[in-house]
Amino acid sequence: MQMVTSHIESDGAETNMNLYEWEAKRIFADWGISVPQSIRITREEELSKVNFDFPLTIKCQVLSGGRGKAGGIQFAKDLKEAQSLVGKLMAMTIGGSKTESLLIEPKVAIKHEMYLSVTMDRARGCPVYIAAKEGGIEIESNKSIITEPIPYPFQPYVARNLAKKMGLSGALLNKVASIAERLYKLFDQLDLDLAEINPLVITQSDEVIALDGKIIVNDDALGRQKMFDGWQEKHMADLPERERKAKKQGLNLVELDGNIGIICNGAGLTMATMDMVKNFGGNPGNFLDAGGGSDQEKTLAAIELVNENPNVKVILLNILGGITACDEVAHALVEFMKKNPKRSMVVRLRGNNQDKAEKMLADSGLKLFPDLENAVKEAVSKSKVAV
Amino acid sequence: MIFVNKNTKVLVQGATGKMGAAHTKRMIAYGTQVVGGVTPGKGGTLVPDTKIKVYDTVKEAKDATGATCSVLFVPPYLALDAGVEAIEAGISLLVVITEGIPPQDTAKLVSYARLKGIRMIGPNCPGVITPGETLLGILPGMIFKPGPVGMVSRSGTLTYEIALALTDADQGQSTCVGIGGDPVKGMEYPEVLTAFNNDNDTEVIVLIGEIGGNAEEEAAQFVKQNVNKPVVAYIAGQTAPPGKRMGHAGAIISGGKGTAESKMQAMREAGIEVALTPSEVAEKVKKLRTQLVKK
Numbered sequence: 001m002q003m004v005t006s007h008i009e010s011d012g013a014e015t016n017m018n019l020y021e022w023e024a025k026r027i028f029a030d031w032g033i034s035v036p037q038s039i040r041i042t043r044e045e046e047l048s049k050v051n052f053d054f055p056l057t058i059k060c061q062v063l064s065g066g067r068g069k070a071g072g073i074q075f076a077k078d079l080k081e082a083q084s085l086v087g088k089l090m091a092m093t094i095g096g097s098k099t100e101s102l103l104i105e106p107k108v109a110i111k112h113e114m115y116l117s118v119t120m121d122r123a124r125g126c127p128v129y130i131a132a133k134e135g136g137i138e139i140e141s142n143k144s145i146i147t148e149p150i151p152y153p154f155q156p157y158v159a160r161n162l163a164k165k166m167g168l169s170g171a172l173l174n175k176v177a178s179i180a181e182r183l184y185k186l187f188d189q190l191d192l193d194l195a196e197i198n199p200l201v202i203t204q205s206d207e208v209i210a211l212d213g214k215i216i217v218n219d220d221a222l223g224r225q226k227m228f229d230g231w232q233e234k235h236m237a238d239l240p241e242r243e244r245k246a247k248k249q250g251l252n253l254v255e256l257d258g259n260i261g262i263i264c265n266g267a268g269l270t271m272a273t274m275d276m277v278k279n280f281g282g283n284p285g286n287f288l289d290a291g292g293g294s295d296q297e298k299t300l301a302a303i304e305l306v307n308e309n310p311n312v313k314v315i316l317l318n319i320l321g322g323i324t325a326c327d328e329v330a331h332a333l334v335e336f337m338k339k340n341p342k343r344s345m346v347v348r349l350r351g352n353n354q355d356k357a358e359k360m361l362a363d364s365g366l367k368l369f370p371d372l373e374n375a376v377k378e379a380v381s382k383s384k385v386a387v
Numbered sequence: 388m389i390f391v392n393k394n395t396k397v398l399v400q401g402a403t404g405k406m407g408a409a410h411t412k413r414m415i416a417y418g419t420q421v422v423g424g425v426t427p428g429k430g431g432t433l434v435p436d437t438k439i440k441v442y443d444t445v446k447e448a449k450d451a452t453g454a455t456c457s458v459l460f461v462p463p464y465l466a467l468d469a470g471v472e473a474i475e476a477g478i479s480l481l482v483v484i485t486e487g488i489p490p491q492d493t494a495k496l497v498s499y500a501r502l503k504g505i506r507m508i509g510p511n512c513p514g515v516i517t518p519g520e521t522l523l524g525i526l527p528g529m530i531f532k533p534g535p536v537g538m539v540s541r542s543g544t545l546t547y548e549i550a551l552a553l554t555d556a557d558q559g560q561s562t563c564v565g566i567g568g569d570p571v572k573g574m575e576y577p578e579v580l581t582a583f584n585n586d587n588d589t590e591v592i593v594l595i596g597e598i599g600g601n602a603e604e605e606a607a608q609f610v611k612q613n614v615n616k617p618v619v620a621y622i623a624g625q626t627a628p629p630g631k632r633m634g635h636a637g638a639i640i641s642g643g644k645g646t647a648e649s650k651m652q653a654m655r656e657a658g659i660e661v662a663l664t665p666s667e668v669a670e671k672v673k674k675l676r677t678q679l680v681k682k
Contacts, residue, residue: 016632120490122570122600122637125497152498191489221489224464252634256626267568267634268542268597271623275647276664278626287627289634320544320551321527350551351527372548373666 016193017217017228017235020061022103024213028197031186033179034209036105044086047079052106054078058085059103063238064095072099075107097238108211109204114166115145116180117196118187124149127187129158129180133166135199154188156181175208176200191221242305249301251290258283259313260383261306263299265290265324273318273376280373282380285312299332307340314344316379318372321351330357337364344382348375389537389562389582389589390480390506393418393520396454398478400425400461400469401485402434403441407460410484410525412436414458417528419521422452425469445469445476456480458514458523466510467492474505481573482523483509493571500573507573511635513543513565526563534559536672537583539576540595541568541602541637545623549595549665556669558676561588568635570599576606577613584614590679591617591672594659596650598624599638603650611657617675618659621668622647 019027025035037052040061050056060072067073072094076082082104092099115135121128129148148162159180163173179200187195193216201211222228236244246253252267256274260282264270267289274284286309290302299319306315319329326349333347348369349357358368369375397414401407402424411434415421423442424434430443442448445457457473459466459481466488473481481500488496488510500507508515514524519533525543530551536558540546546565553560564579566572576594583589592614596603603622610618625647627633629640640646651661660675662668 120494120571123602123605125501125571126494127491152495188491191491193490218489218491220463220487221491224489252632254628254631254633256628264544266542266544267638268540268545268595268623269548271597271627271633271638272545272548272621272665274627275623275625279663284626287631287633320547351530373664 016219017222017232018063019215019217019235020063020100021059021213022061022101024215025103025210027186027190027215028210028213031182033182033197034207035213036108036209036211038103038105040101040103041086042090042101044083047082047086047104050082050104055107056082057105057107058082058089059105060089060092060094060099061101061103062092062094062097062099063235064097067094070094108201108209110201110211111204111206112202113199113211114176114201115198116176116183116200117194117198118150118184118192119194119196121147121149126150126152127184129162129184131162131166131180133168150184154184159184172202172208179208179210190227191218191225192216193218242308246288246305249298249305251288251298251302251305253305254287255309256284256286257311258285259311260379261285261288261309261312261315262318263288263290263302263306263315264318265320269318269320273316273372276373276376277316277380280376280380282376282383285309296328296331299329300335303332303336307336307343314346314379314382316346316348316375318348318375319351321349321354325352326350326357327353327360330360333366334360334364337366346375346379346382348372388517388520389579389586390564391456391515391517391521391523391562393517394420395456395521395523396420396422396452397521397523398423398425398445398448398452398454398457398473399434399439400445400457400459400473402426402439402460403429403432404460404462408435410460411439413525413528414522415439417522419523422454423448425457445473445478449476449478454478456482456523458482458484459509460484463487463489464492467496470496470507471499474500474503479505481505481507481509482512482514483507483567483573484512484514484524485509486511488569490569490571493569497571497573506578508564509567509573511569512567512572513546515562515564516560517562518560524565526565530554531563532559534561535588535590535676536560536593537586537589537591538563538593538595539579539583540565541597541635542595542623543568545597545665546595549593549621549668552665552669553593553672556673558669558672561586568597568637570637576602577609580606580609580614584616589616591619591675593668593672594618594620596620596622597635597638598622598627598633598640598647598650599635599645601645604653607650607653607657607659610659617679619662619668619671619675620651620654620659621662621665622650622654
């Protein structure tokens with residue numbers, strides 16, 4: 001089966017914009033998918049706003065997975081019990097994600113739990129429904145998973161085929177098909193990577209509602225999805241500081257636990273450089289892809305970002321100039337070395353305007369390595385010299 | 388050589404933008420037959436610093452020039468529109484260089500291209516080069532040289548690094564296809580592998596992959612069953628941590644799947660030579676070619 005996607009597993013570390021449950025549910029409701037009544041609070045006093053019956057479900061709003069297991073979902077039979085839970089739950093951090101607020105809902109009388117999501121199937125190159133008649137938390141290990149590719153242009157029969165495959169019939173088939181249709185439409189219109197309802201429940205009164213929801217918005221679409229304007233900052237709260245800073249500057253940084261700071265142009269080359277560092281006995285301190293066409297300003301920002309990491313002993317800069325001109329990079333380097341003359345640095349530059357770059361750098365005392373392997377070996381040996 | 392040669396007539400959509408204009412000039416300098424540019428509203432002008440005419444629509448450009456290929460440098464949110472326009476105008480090969488196209492748009496364009504039987508390379512790719520003949524995209528022509536090695540890759544600069552190692556070791560290339568780093572793309576490994584397998588100019592195939600997804604595992608399976616030329620593979624991201632996206636949208640190890648290890652294992656099981664560094668790719672290619680000569 002080719003249904004494996006990058007997001008359905010709860011790594012809790014996706015880099016595209018992950019929404020809180022309350023935000024996902026608000027979007028579901030806007031698109032006509034039923035969700036429980038709710039209020040969202042951050043303080044105990046706000047419990048007075050509860051205008052539905054006890055018992056209550058109180059859920060921590062976090063961006064990570066594994067919330068149920070970590071105790072982030074509690075039930076309260078009366079106001080007193082609810083009051084005793086608010087402070088405790090608000091203080092929780094789950095999987096590195098701080099509780100942003102609490103979502104309070106009436107405890108739903110569940111007859112049956114199912115699973116439903118829409119995501120992009122990279123192997124098939126089209127969106128796909130993933131569903132299970134028997135839902136639950138551990139969808140990855142669920143054996144009754146059904147997938148249904150969604151051809152373009154979309155027609156609602158695809159959603160009905162899915163409901164049929166799930167083994168549903170009668171009114172229930174139509175209800176679930178209608179939810180699946182709405183879920184695809186919002187997935188498409190809002191440029192999502194994932195729209196997930198887990199669980200999708202049938203209540204004792206035979207309503208079908210989304211009891212929990214997860215939405216991941218594709219970063220590349222944020223420029224045209226006006227409803228998410230200004231959301232990104234808030235949803236990056238759980239990223240380490242330097243990675244957040246990098247993201248704002250259009251650089252791709254992932255920090256690691258070694259002491260060799262790595263900066264390259266292009267993702268594949270950056271990974272390959274990391275791998276070589278490891279193969280030659282060193283330890284990469286980060287992955288930093290400065291992008292294919294980085295100019296002087298961006299290169300300088302990249303070097304400074306890696307320089308800020310206290311664990312980094314030596315910086316290995318590997319630029320293969322295709323689009324990137326070597327003299328632009330050399331300008332950035334000269335500027336950086338003026339401010340940080342003691343920084344241990346190994347530079348590999350090759351490509352457009354390499355001669356110019358070599359001349360410029362000779363004066364700043366930096367030696368250029370045209371060969372990648374030699375540069376990596378030099379960086380590894382410098383990383384092992386005691387300070 | 389596959390897909391493109393010196394007779395291929397090429398349009399550039401988005402040729403008057405900063406990146407489009409710069410690379411149109413580079414392509415012309417390499418010898419590519421760029422026959423026209425397309426920018427709506429700029430019809431009748433010339434691509435800056437060239438003698439290449441700009442047209443308002445792809446239809447008009449194709450009718451006037453007989454172009455069969457189009458290279459897209461248009462902004463990400465206009466790429467779906469531009470791609471469908473090219474397909475409808477009768478273009479048979481689309482090379483989408485644009486980075487940052489929302490996956491929903493890419494999926495729609497890919498599905499349209501498949502429906503119409505059109506070859507689409509990319510998006511977010513460096514393009515395709517047949518050294519000494521033609522270059523479509525942003526690959527740096529000077530590091531390639533003509534020869535019998537077919538290259539296919541999900542990466543950009545890493546491809547250049549390996550091409551450089553091959554060229555330095557006197558192992559020239561028949562054609563190099565950069566299929567792009569996005570999770571959803573027009574052309575996958577098997578289409579390129581099939582073309583190389585049937586190509587008389589290609590003796591050895593170099594496959595460059597990276598972490599994320601299972602395209603490399605599937606390619607390994609495909610090689611085992613359908614390819615009778617020797618293949619050397621290199622997989623980037625052996626040291627990448629799980630759950631983190633490494634630059635490319637598609638490069639993420641997720642739920643323990645898509646690791647370099649699993650890909651390298653699949654490659655070895657399919658009889659593919661796996662190299663651990665770019666220079667080792669060149670060494671292995673050289674060795675394989677010597678063995679071929681002996682046979």
